[in-house]
Amino acid sequence: SQPLLDALTIAISVATAVLLGGNFREMWWFNLASSLLYVAMWSVEFALRGTGLAMIALQSIVSAINIRGIVLWRKRAPKE
Known part of the structure; x- marks a missing residue:
């Protein structure tokens, strides 16, 4: 029902996996963006059809x- 948003979240998730493989801290931001887009997408699904509440929670x-990963990474990162 939302193929463009779904495709965008998958593309961001793939980029996250690449960043994770390189141990880049930006991975946390990409993963956060992806999960927030999933929350938005499933919230619309829940509002329209009453399904997807478990995905919203997940x-x-x-x-x-x-968010916790971003905070911890910033605390542990050397000061520049």
């Missing part, structure tokens, strides 16, 4: 994990 947890 991606909200993933978003929280990514």
Whole structure:
């Protein structure tokens, strides 16, 4: 029902995997963007059809994990 948004989230997820492989801290930001887009997409699905509540919950947890990862990475990163 939302193929463009779904394709965008998949593309961001693939970019995240590439960044993760290179151990780049930007991976957290890409993963956060992806999970927030999934929350938005499934929220629309839930509003229209009443389905997807579990995906909203799952991606909200993933978003929280990514925020924690960003905070911890910033604390541990050497000061430039």
